[in-house]
Amino acid sequence: MAVQANWQLGGCRVEAAAGRGSAGRARALGSPGICYLGIAAITWGVVSRVEVGAWTYHYSDQGDYTWQEARNYCQSFFTDLVAIQNKQEIEYLNQSLPFHGRYYWIGIRKLGGTWTWVGTRKALTKEAENWAAGEPNNRRSNQDCVEIYIKRPRESGKWNDEPCSRRKKALCYQASCQPLPCSQRGECVETIGSYRCECYPGFRGPECQEAVQCTKLQPEGALMNCSHPYGDFSFNSTCRFRCQEGFEQQGAGTLRCLASQQWSADAPTCTAVTCPVLSAPDRGKLNCSHLHGDFTFGSTCAFSCQTGFVLLGSERRECTATGTWTGAAPRCEAITCPVLRAPYQGELNCSHLHEDFAFGSACDFSCQRGFALKGPESLECTATGTWTGDAPHCEAIACPVLSAPEQGELSCSHLHGNFTFGSMCAFSCQMGFVLMGSESLECMATGTWTGDAPHCEAITCPVLSAPEQGELSCSHLHGNFTFGSMCAFSCQMGFALRGPERRECRATGTWTGAAPRCEAINCPVLSAPDQGELNCSHPHGDFTFGSMCVFSCQMGFALKGPESLECTATGTWTGDAPHCEAIACPVLSAPDQGELNCSHPHGDFAFGSTCAFSCWTGFALKGPDSRECTATGSWTGDAPHCEAIKCSALATPVMGQAACSHLYGDFTFGSTCAFSCQTGFVLVGPESLKCMATGTWTGAVPRCAAISCPVLDPPSRGQLSCSHLHGNFTYNSTCTFSCEEGSVRMGAELLCCAATGNWTGQRPVCAEDGVPFLKQVLAYSSGTALAVAGIVLSGTLIALLAKRLSEREEKKKLLSPTSDLGSPGIFTNAAYDANL
Incomplete structure (x- = not known):
């Protein structure tokens, strides 16, 4: 098979022809690169391709594939199905690719409801859409793949969505971006005949080799430490700052140079660490000195108290580098009197002008409820640190004496004396009696008990009732x-x-x-059978006496056992629990020359079973590729079968024969044809061809060419006239020789090209004739000359002439270059005539 190509790609024009086992190579015109064109036979078919030093396109020359098969083909031999990037690329493809009635698949598919370039997994943008008018129409839910119209009368170069199972040409591309392109600082973008680098943020240049720069940092009063991965103060440079002891940083501690050539923040500053502002203590004074500002690192403060107060704490404090003061805050405290305590069962209420129990404090005494105060009601702390008198005390108030009730007992506890405030008396009764009244009485602050004395009565239990049922x-x-x-x-x-x-x-x-x-009474808990349902009514509780349960099965299953059960008074059900069995379909078998692969979720060849059919290599499935067992016990679809893949019928070569053997049918997979030629012809091409699983033959049909003989030239002083049945000087060609007037032919008049590739005799020569009388007669050969002479002569002359001619013919045979009596040779005219 020969393919003529004439393509223009990226300024490189290629014109070449390639045949079986050959490839064309052409020089680029008007561009510095070299373009290659070749034809290669592969499993998927014949591939035509154009290669340049950048992006290249490829398409399947013979095979038509589904969208997924087309992508598998492109990924196997190239990069992927073509990704259309711009209008220029569409125009180029429409001009360069040959027309095909089913058009070409490209690398767009609907994924999750979004049209997506499968090679990059990027969604198709509105700006990049190139749909034909009215497309995509989404008339059917399976139109998820895209074709491109090439050389279509209308809307050529536009896109259309199609079912992915349709068969079309595969349009592939070979990526030009090499590994680690664009200095690994950008994304390599394919273009027609070249590529370009789209630099990542922070980089620029044709190969993204340069990093952008930020302004050089020169902080004041701060220490700086920087790292520069791409050059001083350039993209991703990082600078860290710190301050000297006693100073703190204002602003970011780390700055980074951004892709915008700006730093991530302003450079920080260092200011003196600030300590909390100090104030003079109550009844005291404060005197401070400041080196770097009020109450900052290095400031010192001195403390003192007014007359009558004493300083407790540090007399001097200094602001440290940590922002804290040395020592604790001092205070001025007034001179104190001994601490007073509230009397037992009493209370103390004091007012303190300066500090607890200090000069000027006054304390009032009182007793708790039920007690009476014995001593002064108030005391005051004097300037000498002593109180104005002795502390008082509290005594408990008394209640009347109690006695035990009849048929009962009394038990008392006395906190502050017998039957005084706080005394507690508990009452109890003998067994069989219950106390009516307070179980205990307490002596109150008023000198009376909290209630009346109780008495004992017989005990009563709550009234009982019969349980339900x-x-x-x-x-x-x-x-x-x-x-x-x-x-x-x-x-x-x-x-x-x-x-x-x-x-x-x-x-x-x-x-x-x-x-x-x-x-x-409980019965065993029932559960729904597998692939079934359970519906129960429980009048007295789940699965108890009187519960009724009804069973059913899901679609595709049949109930085996009772449809309902009831829980009896003995705690057993009226029967055994049923189960659901999947409805069975007839058993399937693999087709001849094929295979069967089944999944059985509910049992072999039962409801829900799915069986997939496939054929051996060289066979195609006719019928559904899968069948499913339905709830009715029947399979979906009809049983498929496998048919041998057909090759085109072969013709017998002219002047030849073909002998074919067919394993699975005329000119189908496995058929073999042997070729031969008739006598005089030789076979040009393979001696045999075999039909392959792809539906193609292993080669082209041979031909029978006629065997050639050496080319003949006319003799000197003679002429040559030939007829050729099968080509110049080939098998069965005949050539007739004649000589000019005055010359005699020496040799055969007629030669024929034999099947051996040789002529039937030697080429004759024309010799000068020395006998004028016979000059014209000897121009004829053998019996023909005698016949002509017999017409014009008669009598004795005829007899003499016949005798002379006969003798002369005998000598010619003996002396002829082809005579068996001597070696082949060529005689001169004189020698020949002398022998005659």
């Missing part, structure tokens, strides 16, 4: 539901008693045990 039976010794009463509990059929069967009223007025209850 149960019964109650009681006996009473000392009255209804009193101490010693006994009650028995029972439940109705289908219920069980939970709690004590008997309860007794105790002396504490409570029943023994907790109140029992009647609970419905």
Whole structure:
């Protein structure tokens, strides 16, 4: 197969022709590069390509593929399906690519509802769209791939969305960006015939080799340490600052040179560390000196107190580099008297002019409720540090004496004396009696008790009732539901008693045990069968006596067992729990020359089973590629089969024969054809061809060429007339020789090209004739000459002439260059005539 190409790419014009096993190479006109054009046969078909030192395009010359097959093809042999970057590129492709009725796939696909360039995973921008009028139409949900119209009568070079399963040409590109381009500081962008660098922020230049610079930093009063990865004070330079001891930094501690040629912040400054402002203590004075500003690093302050007060703490403090003062803040305290305490069961209330219990403090005394003060009510601290008198005390107030109630007991505790304020008396009764009244009495501050004395009565328990779904039976010794009463509990059929069967009223007025209850008898908990559902009603609680459960199965499953169960009074169900089985479909088998791959989520060849069909190499699937078992027990679709892939029918070469063997049908995968030629012809091309799995033959059909003989030239003083059936001087060509007047032919008049590639005799020669009488007659050969002479002569002359001619012919045969009596040779005219 030969391909003629004439393409223009990036200023490089290529004109070349390539045939089987050859490749064309052309020199670039008007550009410094070299362009290469070649044809290569691969598994996917025949590939045509143009290569330059930058971006190159490639397309599948024969094969038509689905979109995914086209991308696999491009990624296998090149970079990817083409990514259209600009209008110039579209115009170039529309001019350069050949027309194809199904057009070409390009590298755009709808991913997650967004049209996306698959090579870069970037979304298609509105500015870059090149849709044909009315596209994309989205008439069907599977139109997710894009083709480009090439040489279309209308809207050539525009895009259209198509189902990805359609078959079209693959339009590929080979990237020109090499590894580590653009100094690794930018993104390499492909262009037609070249590329350009889009520098990352902070870099510039054709190859992004330069970093942008910021202004040089020269801080005042601060120490600076910088690192420069791309040059002094350039992009990503980092400078760190610090201040001397006693000074603090105002501003960012680290600055970085940004891509905008600006620093990330202003340069910082150093100011003296500030300590908290100090003030004079109460009743005191403050005197300070400042080196770097009020209350900053190096400032010192001296403290003193007024007359009558004493200084507690540091007399001098200094502001340190940490922003703190040495020592603690001093204070001026007044002279104090001994600390006073509140009397026992009393209170102390003081007013302090300067400090607690210091000069000028006054204290008032009082007693708590229930106590009386014995001594002065108030004292004052004098200038000598002593109080104006002795401290007073408090005595408890008394209540009337108490006695124990009848059939009871009394127990008292006395905090401040028998039956005085705070005394506590507790009352209790004998077993079987309960105290009516306060359990305890307390002596109050008024000298009276908190209540009246209590008495004892017999104990009563709460009234009991029968549990729900149960019964109650009681006996009473000392009255209804009193101490010693006994009650028995029972439940109705289908219920069980939970709690004590008997309860007794105790002396504490409570029943023994907790109140029992009647609970419905439980059955085992039921669950929905796999692939099924459970619907229950519970009158007395989940899965208890009287519960009713109904079972059902999901679509595609059948219930095996009872449809409903009821919980009985014995705690068992009326039957065994059913289960759901998947509805079965007929068993499938693989097609001839094919394979079957199934998944069975619910059992072999049952509802939900999915079976995928495929064919061996060299066979194509006819019918659905997968089938699914439905809820009706039948498979979707009809059973597929595998058919051998067909090659084109081969023709028998002219003057030749073809013998073919077919494994799977005429001219299908595996068919083999052997070629031969008739006698006189030789085979040009392969002796045999085989149909491959791609539907193509292993080569081109051979031809039969006629065997050639050596080219003949006319003899000297003679002429040559030839007829050629199969080509000049080839098998079955015939050549007739004749001589000019006055010359005689020596040799055969007629030569034929044989199947061996040789002529049937030697080329004759024309010799001068020395016998005038026979000059014209000898121009003829053999019997033909005698026949002509016989027409014009007669009598004795004819006889003499016949005798002379016969003798002369015999001598010619003996002396002929082709005679078996001697070696081949060429005679002169004189020698030849003498022998005659």
